[in-house]
Amino acid sequence: MNDDSRWLAAAAALAARARPLSRPNPGVGALLVKDGRVLARGWTQEGGRPHAEAVALGLAGDAAHGATLYVTLEPCAHQSPRGPSCADLICAARPARVVIGCMDPDPRTSGAGLARIRAAGIAAEYLHSPACEESLAGYLLQRTQGRPHVTLKLALSLDGCIAMASGESQWITGAEARAHTHAQRARSDAILVGGGTLRADTPRLDVRLPGLEARSPTRWVLTRGTVPEGWNALPSPEAIRDMDAVQYLFVEGGAGAAAAFLKARLVDRLLIYRAPILVGGRPGLGDYGLCALSQAHGRWSLVERRALGSDTLEVYSAR
Template identity: 40%
Template sequence: MRRAIDLGQNGPARGVNPQVGCVLLHPDGTLAAEGWHRGAGTPHAEVDALSKLGEAGARGLTAVVSLEPCNHTGRTGPCSAALIDAGVARVVYAVSDPGDVSRGGAQRLLDSGVDVIGGILADEATEAIRPWLVVARHGRPFVTVKWASSLDGRTAAADGSSQWITGAAARQDVHRRRAEHDAILVGTGTVLADDPTLTARDERGELLPDQPVPVVVGERPVPGAARVRQHPRGLVESGSRDLGRVLGDLLDRGVRSVFVEGGPTVASEFIRLGLVDDYLVYLAPTLIGGPHTALDRLGVETIDDQRRLRVTDVTPLGDDLLIVARDTLRRTP
């Protein structure tokens, strides 16, 4: 199963389809074939592996798959049917398919007399396709909230100046992560105060090949002269402060991951509503003090209500630290 999970990582990390791998084994446990999904419209991992078998075919083999074989016909046929038709004797999978249309492959296999075992290395497989599972299970894009602050939690000095708290290595890491998301989101207040471009750039200031779509949340219009209006991907103005509605609209537009860089008001609202999947906190070894904190009210009125996070990674970036965390109250994803 771990090999199947690793194979899946060869496929595209972004898009409507998950990264899935499949290993076909002979009854004695030796390898017969393996495959992975290469993106929408291409054979799924099971079919890719089956296509590599010789004349002996798949009769009596075991298929080890990182995601439950699908049970629907889209741009390709159902993998559960392909496995049944090929004569596979047993299917072992890690994570159940959460899709309303695609789920049910395991039951179809069982009904056809195939031995099925699920849940093998489920936690590892879940982590490997976590962003895809968030979209499938929650019906919204995967949300990353980022901020950069001093050790005392300040994002700007008393006069509002904030460039720069963190060093060049941390700022470049932010640009790389922007490029890994489908959209970058801020509030109207950030646009009016900072006039950002919301682009992803390299060390020389040149645009990276992958650019997130800029999204501005709020009811106030973005000024006509704002630099974000020159963004190569165009500008999405939500016209609303309803974050659930905004995320739903973005998903309809094909946006499956959102990088939130708004100020404390927008970031705090995402957190308050329980819409954050990953926190990226860039900490600089400096003290600023004053009123400009990274977050404002989160609905925490007593210490018992504090929002506990689980740190999943700590990375030094020059003199700064990047802390990656997620909510302890939510199961992955």
């Protein structure tokens, strides 16, 4: 990686602080760098304003002149009642150079942000950054496909079970894996289970990590029936296109809901927590429509593996 790619990757890591509080706006990260030193940094604030660039430029003040601004997403070019466009703020701050890691598919900005900055005599370029695209996955899917990014979580025994034959499931995994799951909940706009899981377990689906309790996502259940107070009904996986302002959906199970989303080809990321136990109970995944074993191959790429206490986490992305 060259220096530009490294700084963009650092800005993408910074953008994680915006998720999911920046909704309905994307979570963007920005860094102002001069002579290899970070002058200021910013990320999209709660409720979507101020934007990452505005935060970083405001902190840097006059020091932004002559620096390089790294931004994960193309600076916005449209005016808003909530504040000026980031492209205009950049033009006024006069950095020497702007590097962005992802073009904005929003038609109000697409290409116009870079064009406005260049017209002001500031060098501006797009450098494709997988790290930036990954950090904006939910926003990009909403803009291009009209649906949220979907993560499917499965907590399994070594023999692929999510519960004993009796239905007992608390707990398959240990405390470290459960804490990691709660951190993933805190990064999601919405969380979903199947109707069977809701009836059998009455799950809370909240975030129980100290300091992050307020980040509990909205609760959804996959059902065409009525739902309890505080829950939302999703009639089918395809109906995620009607989930307003949801960029990141976390599907926690059970086997039927997991199979339904996989069958609809609407899972973008798999989190598989595997405990070193044998249960001989209820399988973690139902039939999701494969007609031949060959259809199962080539669908997933392993992107991360780590130990969480005595358990193992594997993360896969859809190909």
